[in-house]
Amino acid sequence: MAQYTPMIQQYLAIKKDYPDTFLFFRLGDFYELFFDDAILASRELEITLTGRDGGGSERIPMCGVPHHAADGYIAELLKKGHKVAVCEQVEDPKEAKGVVRREVTRVITPGTMMEGKWLTDKENNYMAALAQVEGRTGVAACDMSTGEMYVTSLAGQAESVLDEALQYRPKELVFFGLAALPKTALPSTVVDAHQLDVFAVDSQYAEQAKGLDVSMRAAVNALLFYIGTTQKRSLAHMRLLKQYDAKQYLQMDGFSRRNLELTETIRDKTKKGSLLWLLDRTQTAMGGRLLRRWIERPLLSRDQLEARLSAVEALKGDMLLRSDLRTCLDRVYDLERLAGRISYGNANARDLIQLRMSLEAVPELKQYMIQTNTPVLMELANGMDECADIVNYLAHALVDDPPISVREGGMIRTGYDEYLDKLHTASREGKTWIAQLEQGEREATGIRSLKVGFNKVFGYYIEISKSNIANVPAGRYERKQTLANAERYITPELKEREALILEAEEKMIELEYQLFVAVRSEVAKHIPRLQNLAERIASVDVLQAFATVSDERGFVRPELVESGDYVITEGRHPVVEAVLEREKYVANDVEMDQTNRQVLLITGPNMAGKSTYMRQIALITVMAQIGCFVPAKQAKLSIVDQIFTRIGAADDLVGGHSTFMVEMLETRHALQKATAKSLILLDEIGRGTSTYDGMALAQAVIEYICQKIGAKTLFSTHYHELTGLAETLSGVVNVNARCEEREGKLLFLHKIEEGRADKSYGIHVAELAEMPTWVIERARSILTGLEANGSTGNGNAASDVQMSLETLWTAPVAAVREEPMQFASAEEEAIMAELRELDLNSTTPMDAMMKLYAWKQQLKKR
Ligand SMILES: Nc1ncnc2c1ncn2[C@@H]1O[C@H](COP(=O)(O)OP(=O)(O)O)[C@@H](O)[C@H]1O
Numbered sequence: 001m002a003q004y005t006p007m008i009q010q011y012l013a014i015k016k017d018y019p020d021t022f023l024f025f026r027l028g029d030f031y032e033l034f035f036d037d038a039i040l041a042s043r044e045l046e047i048t049l050t051g052r053d054g055g056g057s058e059r060i061p062m063c064g065v066p067h068h069a070a071d072g073y074i075a076e077l078l079k080k081g082h083k084v085a086v087c088e089q090v091e092d093p094k095e096a097k098g099v100v101r102r103e104v105t106r107v108i109t110p111g112t113m114m115e116g117k118w119l120t121d122k123e124n125n126y127m128a129a130l131a132q133v134e135g136r137t138g139v140a141a142c143d144m145s146t147g148e149m150y151v152t153s154l155a156g157q158a159e160s161v162l163d164e165a166l167q168y169r170p171k172e173l174v175f176f177g178l179a180a181l182p183k184t185a186l187p188s189t190v191v192d193a194h195q196l197d198v199f200a201v202d203s204q205y206a207e208q209a210k211g212l213d214v215s216m217r218a219a220v221n222a223l224l225f226y227i228g229t230t231q232k233r234s235l236a237h238m239r240l241l242k243q244y245d246a247k248q249y250l251q252m253d254g255f256s257r258r259n260l261e262l263t264e265t266i267r268d269k270t271k272k273g274s275l276l277w278l279l280d281r282t283q284t285a286m287g288g289r290l291l292r293r294w295i296e297r298p299l300l301s302r303d304q305l306e307a308r309l310s311a312v313e314a315l316k317g318d319m320l321l322r323s324d325l326r327t328c329l330d331r332v333y334d335l336e337r338l339a340g341r342i343s344y345g346n347a348n349a350r351d352l353i354q355l356r357m358s359l360e361a362v363p364e365l366k367q368y369m370i371q372t373n374t375p376v377l378m379e380l381a382n383g384m385d386e387c388a389d390i391v392n393y394l395a396h397a398l399v400d401d402p403p404i405s406v407r408e409g410g411m412i413r414t415g416y417d418e419y420l421d422k423l424h425t426a427s428r429e430g431k432t433w434i435a436q437l438e439q440g441e442r443e444a445t446g447i448r449s450l451k452v453g454f455n456k457v458f459g460y461y462i463e464i465s466k467s468n469i470a471n472v473p474a475g476r477y478e479r480k481q482t483l484a485n486a487e488r489y490i491t492p493e494l495k496e497r498e499a500l501i502l503e504a505e506e507k508m509i510e511l512e513y514q515l516f517v518a519v520r521s522e523v524a525k526h527i528p529r530l531q532n533l534a535e536r537i538a539s540v541d542v543l544q545a546f547a548t549v550s551d552e553r554g555f556v557r558p559e560l561v562e563s564g565d566y567v568i569t570e571g572r573h574p575v576v577e578a579v580l581e582r583e584k585y586v587a588n589d590v591e592m593d594q595t596n597r598q599v600l601l602i603t604g605p606n607m608a609g610k611s612t613y614m615r616q617i618a619l620i621t622v623m624a625q626i627g628c629f630v631p632a633k634q635a636k637l638s639i640v641d642q643i644f645t646r647i648g649a650a651d652d653l654v655g656g657h658s659t660f661m662v663e664m665l666e667t668r669h670a671l672q673k674a675t676a677k678s679l680i681l682l683d684e685i686g687r688g689t690s691t692y693d694g695m696a697l698a699q700a701v702i703e704y705i706c707q708k709i710g711a712k713t714l715f716s717t718h719y720h721e722l723t724g725l726a727e728t729l730s731g732v733v734n735v736n737a738r739c740e741e742r743e744g745k746l747l748f749l750h751k752i753e754e755g756r757a758d759k760s761y762g763i764h765v766a767e768l769a770e771m772p773t774w775v776i777e778r779a780r781s782i783l784t785g786l787e788a789n790g791s792t793g794n795g796n797a798a799s800d801v802q803m804s805l806e807t808l809w810t811a812p813v814a815a816v817r818e819e820p821m822q823f824a825s826a827e828e829e830a831i832m833a834e835l836r837e838l839d840l841n842s843t844t845p846m847d848a849m850m851k852l853y854a855w856k857q858q859l860k861k862r
């Protein structure tokens with residue numbers, strides 16, 4: 001077997017340590033990928049696959065990207081969920097003996113991206129870990145770009161707590177100690193027991209980690225371990241460890257979050273059209289991220305909610321103050337990510353200027369907050385550290401408009417460093433000397449067009465045009481370069497000055513860089529102060545966003561009650577209302593309580609507004625429980641502990657399960673976990689199976705909820721038979737989405753009113769859809785039969801179904817009699833005729849038996 005070249009051997013040795021990453025191998029001005037990496041990357045990035053001799057028997061697949069364009073390609077791979085290891089040349093190729101030494105300098109993964117250009121402002125970039133130890137599962141999630149880390153622990157197996165981790169919409173998962181890995185499409189890494197001491201607590205979290213149980217520690221440690229292996233830099237900014245109990249928030253499972261379109265729409269997965277989109281009137285990036293977190297974790301504590309609502313009320317009531325506050329917030333940059341970059345060591349001078357400008361807005365911001373005279377806002381303001389020391393320090397150290405690069409100088413302000421100022425003076429004096437030289441030489445030679453110039457190759461020179469060369473005194477200059485129409489000269493003094501200037505400039509750039517790094521490190525010492533401030537600013541920002549949207553859209557403050565009552569007057573769906581714009585959204589009331597009106601059974605034809613009504617109620621609940629005003633004329637709400645939804649039979653086809661199975665899984669989930677304080681939305685369940693099954697299941701589910709759980713429930717159904725339940729089950733009430741028939745057209749009023757829908761409009765809709773007349777007529781006659789037989793609503797839906805189905809069986813005869821029975825054969829006709837003629841009075845049992853036997857034989861022959 002042929003031997004690979006030394007470089008390929010080096011590649012293979014490095015690649016061995018990074019098996020699941022794309023290895024970007026630096027080769028001159030390119031990053032090259034080899035072997036399978038190359039094949040896959042050429043496909044993912046749509047770049048040309050080539051080959052290279054590497055000493056082996058076959059050419060090695062290869063593809064490459066220019067090093068200066070690498071970021072774009074890396075971002076592309078990260079977006080697709082891949083990891084990338086960047087392998088650099090770590091010695092000067094000119095000095096290398098043999099193959100240039102190379103090392104992986106960073107591993108970039110979807111969950112550990114830090115660069116601003118790869119991140120979305122108003123979105124966190126989380127990665128999460130699940131760690132199972134001693135029967136509990138710890139869930140930790142962190143965003144490296146902001147330095148946040150959250151941790152909780154849940155009883156039970158990882159599969160059931162995966163939901164908790166997925167709430168963060170992590171880009172990547174880390175597992176530890178799991179018996180079986182949950183199925184997910186996310187990039188995942190398993191950390192082994194021998195890699196990790198679950199009890200060890202990393203020093204940066206030493207204080208905060210004291211209260212953590214072992215599963216939480218394991219989760220935090222697994223995350224830190226993984227991050228440590230990919231990042232080869234300081235993680236000092238990751239200091240905020242927040243432990244929480246999932247039960248302190250309103251619980252919603254993944255299905256429900258999706259169904260309610262809280263942060264993205266079901267159809268195209270975009271923010272536009274979601275509740276988040278409607279409410280996002282935040283001015284800062286961290287406010288935007290906090291809003292998302294609040295929406296994902298509504299509160300249960302009435303005190304906390306009242307506090308938020310009072311702040312919103314104050315800000316909503318004072319438009320001028322709010323507008324000032326918004327303008328002020330607009331001056332604040334992304335403090336959290338600035339802090340992250342500062343401590344991570346990749347912030348530039350412009351970042352520090354942004355930090356300074358953000359901090360400069362704080363005193364004014366506090367003023368406005370205190371002016372509201374509202375406890376929450378005043379408390380938030382009083383805890384805001386203006387960081388005047390940092391502002392002063394930065395103002396003293398850095399100029400106002402530094403360049404993007406930190407390697408060109410031009411960052412440090414005069415007066416900050418004595419030596420730097422001296423170098424500046426030397427360089428300035430040198431330049432003055434040169435300017436004066438030009439003037440002096442013009443006078444001395446009498447050549448008025450003489451000028452002093454500079455270029456990178458020759459440095460400073462004196463230039464004289466061809467026509468004047470004759471006037472140059474002999475021996476005055478040394479000739480250096482001849483151009484088409486000029487000569488360039490130097491003098492020893494000029495070169496001496498030049499050396500001084502260049503040396504000073506080189507030193508200045510190097511010194512500026514060092515000073516800048518020192519300034520950055522100094523600021524990095526104050527990261528926790530900045531993070532604390534950022535958190536407070538984010539909170540005000542979200543509160544003012546609530547006030548702004550509530551004012552603009554006419555939302556009202558909900559009254560939170562303990563009674564179990566749930567009454568909304570003229571409620572609206574906040575997003576549908578906003579999208580409808582000109583057309584008027586029809587407001588609807590809701591009245592529910594813990595006893596007489598616990599389950600609302602909603603009937604009405606398709607498109608009548610049932611689903612919208614149900615979603616509207618859930619969204620109003622979520623809005624109230626994040627502390628926002630709600631779209632209604634008036635709302636008296638009891639705090640809800642969990643929301644379950646089962647909406648839209650055709651909406652989701654989750655891999656592997658039939659729609660009906662998904663439906664049953666989601667319904668089971670609700671039945672298992674709901675309490676009397678929960679809100680359950682079941683939208684047309686039972687549709688995915690036969691009428692019989694579906695209706696029976698639907699009824700059983702309603703009975704179970706009513707009798708065993710007591711949760712407030714909205715149940716829409718197309719089984720009109722179920723409306724009979726209202727008479728037998730106390731707590732079940734019929735409402736319907738009203739429609740009217742006008743001039744042969746069905747008019748959807750979108751108005752929810754008491755009572756059952758009195759007519760099925762299905763056939764009408766079919767008619768509008770131009771179904772064959774035969775089908776329409778036939779359906780009408782079947783329906784008449786059904787109605788005559790009366791699904792009278794005696795309260796027993798299942799027996800109603802039975803009756804309806806019997807009616808259905810008998811109906812065909814009635815309707816089709818006029819037409820010939822096409823299915824009867826000649827033999828059958830003959831048998832029928834015989835049967836009709838048979839006189840039973842004169843037939844012995846034996847004869848009857850014989851006759852039957854004969855007929856059977858006849859039929860068998862067919
Ligand atoms: N209250 C309302 N006011 C105005 N339009 C509404 C209202 N409720 C629903 N709609 C409109 O009617 C359409 C159908 O509503 P939907 O709730 O899906 O009906 P259903 O679930 O009864 O089939 C929605 O897309 C929406 O645009």
Ligand SMILES: [Mg+2]
Pocket residue numbers: 610611612683
């Ligand atoms: Mg619907």
